[in-house]
Amino acid sequence: MLRLVPVPAFDDNYLWLAHDGSRAVVVDPGDAAPVAAALQRLKLQLSAILLTHHHADHIGGVAALLERFAGVDVYAPDDERIEPATRRVGDGDTVDIEAPGLRLRVLALPGHTRSHIGYYGAGLLFCGDTLFSAGCGRLFEGTPAQMLASLDSLAALPAETAVCCAHEYTSANCAFAASVEPENSALRSRIAEVRRLRAAGTPTLPSTIACERATNPFLRVDEPDIVAWGERHGIPAPARVDRFAALRRGKDQFRAPAA
Ligand code: ZN
Numbered sequence: 001m002l003r004l005v006p007v008p009a010f011d012d013n014y015l016w017l018a019h020d021g022s023r024a025v026v027v028d029p030g031d032a033a034p035v036a037a038a039l040q041r042l043k044l045q046l047s048a049i050l051l052t053h054h055h056a057d058h059i060g061g062v063a064a065l066l067e068r069f070a071g072v073d074v075y076a077p078d079d080e081r082i083e084p085a086t087r088r089v090g091d092g093d094t095v096d097i098e099a100p101g102l103r104l105r106v107l108a109l110p111g112h113t114r115s116h117i118g119y120y121g122a123g124l125l126f127c128g129d130t131l132f133s134a135g136c137g138r139l140f141e142g143t144p145a146q147m148l149a150s151l152d153s154l155a156a157l158p159a160e161t162a163v164c165c166a167h168e169y170t171s172a173n174c175a176f177a178a179s180v181e182p183e184n185s186a187l188r189s190r191i192a193e194v195r196r197l198r199a200a201g202t203p204t205l206p207s208t209i210a211c212e213r214a215t216n217p218f219l220r221v222d223e224p225d226i227v228a229w230g231e232r233h234g235i236p237a238p239a240r241v242d243r244f245a246a247l248r249r250g251k252d253q254f255r256a257p258a259a
């Protein structure tokens with residue numbers, strides 16, 4: 001049985017551990033200390049490191065982890081900005097980890113960065129800074145069309161897939177989503193749930209693809225209420241990429257009304 005542990009780091013990152021009770025993989029260890037502490041507390045050996053993209057809050061702890069756990073494989077996209085990688089992987093590749101038994105498919109997810117990838121398998125999705133709960137990553141290096149295609153491919157994964165995002169941004173994302181779709185009742189229940197979870201100090205993640213399809217405006221660009229939102233912002237109904245770009249810009253500029 002595979003278990004999943006979100007290890008909090010920095011202000012709002014989660015470094016995900018998947019383990020079988022003795023061996024673990026870690027995704028995007030931006031900081032080594034909390035990962036090492038979690039491994040020690042749970043009495044786990046590290047067998048592999050998986051990286052989604054080159055940003056420091058996702059790879060900053062790799063070198064220190066390698067010093068401590070020699071011989072660990074580091075899976076990463078083909079990008080020279082990620083130095084300590086032992087296995088370069090790209091779209092369609094399979095990552096096979098013996099222990100914990102974990103087989104993951106690599107998905108190209110350009111948009112946040114040009115070489116961003118995700119890992120999908122065993123009912124889990126590690127999507128880095130591409131898909132967040134009720135939101136998506138900023139477009140630092142990709143075009144809106146690329147990011148939308150990446151998000152479309154994630155929306156097509158099975159409904160029950162556990163979505164392991166790299167940041168706890170859900171609350172702020174929900175506030176923007178509610179400004180776009182005030183009538184969305186699934187979003188309303190999600191907001192109540194998120195409030196409960198955060199008040200208890202509990203992560204809002206993993207989410208599910210079903211939850212994201214029902215609540216995340218960036219996966220809902222073809223829904224009538226979002227098409228209408230676009231039209232109010234001067235975007236004609238057939239222009240779905242422009243609508244997505246307008247949503248992303250809207251989120252960049254959004255300031256939640258004081259609670
Ligand atoms: Zn990032």
Ligand code: FE
Pocket residue numbers: 055057058129166167
């Ligand atoms: Fe990040």
